[in-house]
Amino acid sequence: MNIDKIILDAVKKALNELYKLEANENQIQLQNTRKDFEGDVTLVVFPFLRFSKKTPEATAEEIGNHLLKSVDVIENYNVIKGFLNLVIDKTFWLTVLQEAYSQEKYGIKLSEENSELAMIEYSSPNTNKPLHLGHIRNNLLGFSISEILKANGKKVVKTNIVNDRGIHICKSMYAWQMWGNGKTPENSGMKGDHLVGEFYVEFDKHYKAEIAELVQKGISKEEAENQAPSILGARELLRKWEAKDEETVQLWKTMNEWVYEGFDITYKKLGVDFDKIYYESETYLVGKEEVLRGLDEGIFYRKDDNSVWADLTKEGLDQKILLRSDGTSVYMTQDIGTAKMRFADFAIDKMVYVVGNEQNYHFQVLAHLLDKLGFEWGKDLYHFSYGMVELPSGKMKSREGTVVDADDLVEEMVNVARNMSKELGKLDSLSAQEAEKTYRMIAMGALKYFILKVDPKKNMLFNPEESIDFNGNTGPFIQYTFARIQSVLRKAADNTITIDKTIQSGSLSDKEKDILKRISLFPGTVKEAGSNYSPAVIANYCYELVKEYNQFYHDHSILSEPDMDKRNFRLILSATVGNVIKSGMNMLGIEMPERM
RNA sequence: GCCCCGGUAGCUCAGUUGGAUAGAGCAACUGCCUUCUAAGCAGUAGGUCAUGGGUUCGAAUCCCGUCCGGGGUACCA
Numbered sequence: 001m002n003i004d005k006i007i008l009d010a011v012k013k014a015l016n017e018l019y020k021l022e023a024n025e026n027q028i029q030l031q032n033t034r035k036d037f038e039g040d041v042t043l044v045v046f047p048f049l050r051f052s053k054k055t056p057e058a059t060a061e062e063i064g065n066h067l068l069k070s071v072d073v074i075e076n077y078n079v080i081k082g083f084l085n086l087v088i089d090k091t092f093w094l095t096v097l098q099e100a101y102s103q104e105k106y107g108i109k110l111s112e113e114n115s116e117l118a119m120i121e122y123s124s125p126n127t128n129k130p131l132h133l134g135h136i137r138n139n140l141l142g143f144s145i146s147e148i149l150k151a152n153g154k155k156v157v158k159t160n161i162v163n164d165r166g167i168h169i170c171k172s173m174y175a176w177q178m179w180g181n182g183k184t185p186e187n188s189g190m191k192g193d194h195l196v197g198e199f200y201v202e203f204d205k206h207y208k209a210e211i212a213e214l215v216q217k218g219i220s221k222e223e224a225e226n227q228a229p230s231i232l233g234a235r236e237l238l239r240k241w242e243a244k245d246e247e248t249v250q251l252w253k254t255m256n257e258w259v260y261e262g263f264d265i266t267y268k269k270l271g272v273d274f275d276k277i278y279y280e281s282e283t284y285l286v287g288k289e290e291v292l293r294g295l296d297e298g299i300f301y302r303k304d305d306n307s308v309w310a311d312l313t314k315e316g317l318d319q320k321i322l323l324r325s326d327g328t329s330v331y332m333t334q335d336i337g338t339a340k341m342r343f344a345d346f347a348i349d350k351m352v353y354v355v356g357n358e359q360n361y362h363f364q365v366l367a368h369l370l371d372k373l374g375f376e377w378g379k380d381l382y383h384f385s386y387g388m389v390e391l392p393s394g395k396m397k398s399r400e401g402t403v404v405d406a407d408d409l410v411e412e413m414v415n416v417a418r419n420m421s422k423e424l425g426k427l428d429s430l431s432a433q434e435a436e437k438t439y440r441m442i443a444m445g446a447l448k449y450f451i452l453k454v455d456p457k458k459n460m461l462f463n464p465e466e467s468i469d470f471n472g473n474t475g476p477f478i479q480y481t482f483a484r485i486q487s488v489l490r491k492a493a494d495n496t497i498t499i500d501k502t503i504q505s506g507s508l509s510d511k512e513k514d515i516l517k518r519i520s521l522f523p524g525t526v527k528e529a530g531s532n533y534s535p536a537v538i539a540n541y542c543y544e545l546v547k548e549y550n551q552f553y554h555d556h557s558i559l560s561e562p563d564m565d566k567r568n569f570r571l572i573l574s575a576t577v578g579n580v581i582k583s584g585m586n587m588l589g590i591e592m593p594e595r596m
Numbered sequence: 597g598c599c600c601c602g603g604u605a606g607c608u609c610a611g612u613u614g615g616a617u618a619g620a621g622c623a624a625c626u627g628c629c630u631u632c633u634a635a636g637c638a639g640u641a642g643g644u645c646a647u648g649g650g651u652u653c654g655a656a657u658c659c660c661g662u663c664c665g666g667g668g669u670a671c672c673a
Contacts, residue, residue: 026613034616044615046653056653082653083616126673163673307671316599324671331673360600361668387601388666395666424635442635454609458602459666467608470635472621480635488632528612540610543620554628554637596635 003088003520004030006073007041014066019051032517038078039085040517046082056082090508093516094569098503100519101576107523108583109153117155117347120146122354123272124161127259128168129197131266133389133404133462134356134396140451140589141386142354143272144535147587152530157346160274161338164256165281168200170237173251174230175199175206185258191407193262196255206230242328269410271444271589276345278338284329287337290373291322291329299372315368317361322369335366336373343377350382352533357385357457384533387459389451404464413443413468420470426596438593442476445590449475452588453539473543475590478581481546481553482592485578488558492571495559503572504565511552515573518545522580526587535588542584549577 011028015021027047033039045060052059057079064077064084076087100106122142125131131139146156176183176199185192207230214224225231240248267273291308294300300310300322308323322333342348353363363383370378388395396403418439421427427435446468453473454460461467470476492499508516522541529537558574561567582592 029613029615031612031615036617042616046615049653081616166673168673305671309670319670321671326671328671330671334673356667357601358667359673362673364600385601390666420635424633426633426635450608458609461608463608466622469608469622472635473609474621474635476635477621480633484633484636491632536610537612540620543610547620550636551638553632557632559632595633 002524003041003073003092004524006071007043007067007086010067010071010074011043011063014063014070015048015051018062018066019048021048021051023048033085037080037083037085038087040088040513041086043084043086044082045084049082060084090513091505093508093513093520094503094505096520097516097573097576100522100580101503101572102501104579106576106580106583107526108151109526111150111153111155115153115155116349117157118146118149118350118352119157119159119342119346119348120149120352120354121159121161122146123267123274124163124355125263126163126166126168127196127256128172128200130191130193130262131406132396133406133409136270136406136409136447137386137389137451137460138354138356139267139270139272140448141384141456141535143270143589144452144538144587145352145354145384145533147589148526148529148533148535148538151526151583151587154350154530157275157348158273159276159278159342161278161280161283163280163334165241165252165279165284167234167238169196169252169255170234170241171203171207171230172196172199173237173248173255174234175203176255177251178206178230178233185261191262191265192258192260193266194405194407196259196262203230203234266406266410269407269444271591278341280334280338283337283341284334285337286340287333287335288323288329290336290340291333294322294373310365310369310372312365312368317365317368320365320369332362332366332369335362336369339366339370339375339378339381343375348377350380351377352382352384354384354386357387359383360385382533384456386456390459390461392461392463404462409464410443410447412464413447414439416468417443417446417470417476421596430595438596441591441593442470442479442596445475445479445585446470447475448588448590449478449539452535453543455536456534475585476596478542478546478585479590479593480596481549482578482581482585483594483596484553485549485574486594488574489571489578491559497559497567497571499571499575500568501572503569506563506565506569509552509556511548511555512570512573514548515545515552515577518548519576519580522584525584529587538584538587542581545577545584546581549574 007030008025008028012023015023029044029047031042033042043063045056045063048059049056052062060079060082064079067074067086068077073089073092074086075089078085120142123135123139125135146158150156179202180199183195185195188195207228210228210230211224214227215221237248241252291300295302295308300308302308305325307321307325310320310322312318312320320332321330323329360383367378367381391404393402421439427438430438450467525537525541529535556570558567558570561570585592
């Protein structure tokens with residue numbers, strides 16, 4: 001039951017009867033009444049003045065009067081300037097609660113046999129270094145969007161394209177061969193991805209030193225960058241890899257394996273997962289074939305130096321290289337192959353790429369290329385473009401070591417959560433194991449909420465010293481409210497208070513009504529989050545709801561309320577709020593603790 | 597140079613298809629725990645919505661110019 005829909009229809013009818021106006025739905029502007037005025041739903045009457053030919057006040061009066069007579073749930077109205085504030089009967093709000101309480105999956109649409117299938121690509125790491133804060137934003141967004149689409153009744157396949165081949169991993173391989181001394185995760189006790197990342201940094205160190213040395217000998221910088229022994233060594237490894245040299249392939253496999261073991265741990269900590277993983281090493285050749293097919297069919301062209309290009313000037317873009325003059329593939333080549341394989345593997349209705357906004361141009365081009373190659377879904381791909389995470393010191397750069405490592409950050413967060421919980425003495429009654437689990441829940445709740453509550457499009461600033469808070473508009477605040485509710489419900493059960501599932505009508509306080517109104521907005525919020533791919537919409541909704549609940553909690557007693565009907569109503573209200581915020585937060589990948 | 601994105605309180609961010617007096621949190625200051633969890637609640641203070649025009653009954657929101665910041669820009673990914 002949707003109050004806006006009811007009123008919309010009634011307003012339409014009223015306009016017709018009063019002014020003979022066939023209004024379309026976007027002409028009718030409904031909004032939630034501002035807190036400072038009496039009422040629940042507000043109709044903006046300015047658009048109708050030219051039909052009523054009266055003042056805003058008179059028009060609003062006229063419509064208000066009509067609605068009062070024609071709509072049951074409208075109990076009263078008032079007019080302020082051109083705004084018609086409608087007061088909705090409290091029994092309507094109670095029906096909303098009744099409905100929400102009776103459905104465990106309130107506001108959530110389950111997928112069906114013939115639901116649309118969305119494939120969400122996210123994470124997409126290179127295998128030469130561990131994950132950092134930028135990847136965290138990517139992973140959390142990708143996971144959350146997947147959950148949100150699921151809640152909107154879509155079938156979802158979460159996928160990851162692992163960039164497991166290329167010059168970057170060869171750099172780590174080269175460094176390991178040269179200076180590794182047989183170091184392994186086992187004999188060093190280091191996490192595999194960190195170990196490989198160490199050699200990537202090691203490579204860069206030597207490479208830079210070599211360039212400096214060459215430049216000192218009078219060679220130009222550009223030349224030096226191409227002649228340094230390290231880069232020649234790495235390129236040689238790449239060549240050998242492509243030629244399937246056994247020893248090189250073996251080393252590549254081994255080091256990638258180390259990285260995957262490390263990634264698995266990080267993914268698990270972040271609570272993200274994938275239904276299907278693609279590897280660049282298995283898709284880039286498919287991409288190459290597609291490009292060559294395009295060349296045969298005259299869609300692309302070859303330059304004198306043997307490189308292959310696409311001309312996108314007609315589409316308002318530039319020329320784009322697809323195969324280098326030495327025949328090797330570029331990033332774009334691989335993405336074409338991956339796309340082809342995915343659509344062969346799944347009946348995809350919507351392909352979503354969760355990739356940073358630095359690649360906006362890349363995906364614009366990809367869409368056109370796929371289209372030219374005859375894939376009818378090419379134009380439909382959606383690049384979910386998110387902004388960069390910046391540090392107070394500026395942009396993160398892997399090679400310069402100015403990154404916030406994902407594993408370090410998570411552990412640091414857990415430490416802060418642990419210390420704070422101990423300081424507050426909150427979890428003393430739990431076993432050490434359960435307490436530890438809760439610390440992690442809180443830590444991840446803080447981190448995830450912090451990242452997901454902001455508009456994904458915008459760059460965001462992360463200050464390791466200050467950004468993570470546990471008070472105010474934060475994940476832990478919402479978790480805390482949930483734990484409070486569970487505590488009340490536990491106490492009710494302990495006192496053998498059973499909840500009567502039918503709500504008795506009675507008086508409603510303002511705070512109680514605010515919460516009911518907010519609950520009624522949940523289904524629409526889930527829908528909006530789905531159509532806008534927006535975890536932030538869900539996060540902000542949960543915060544508003546929880547804030548209102550805490551005000552209610554502060555002002556009203558629940559268990560010691562003498563009026564049994566009221567007590568029952570408040571228990572149902574509490575349970576429903578708990579259920580709704582759990583649903584919402586789960587869409588952000590945030591778990592809710594029973595106690596904290 | 598050209599293209600794209602952004603600029604809202606000291607800081608981090610909300611702000612629905614253009615609607616009422618632009619909202620939260622943090623930081624600062626003040627109250628509230630013998631009563632269901634004070635990771636809470638209530639209050640004070642804090643604004644030229646970068647800037648100049650335009651459209652409109654009405655603009656943080658739409659259009660144009662300027663300034664500032666970020667990203668991209670033909671053999672990096």
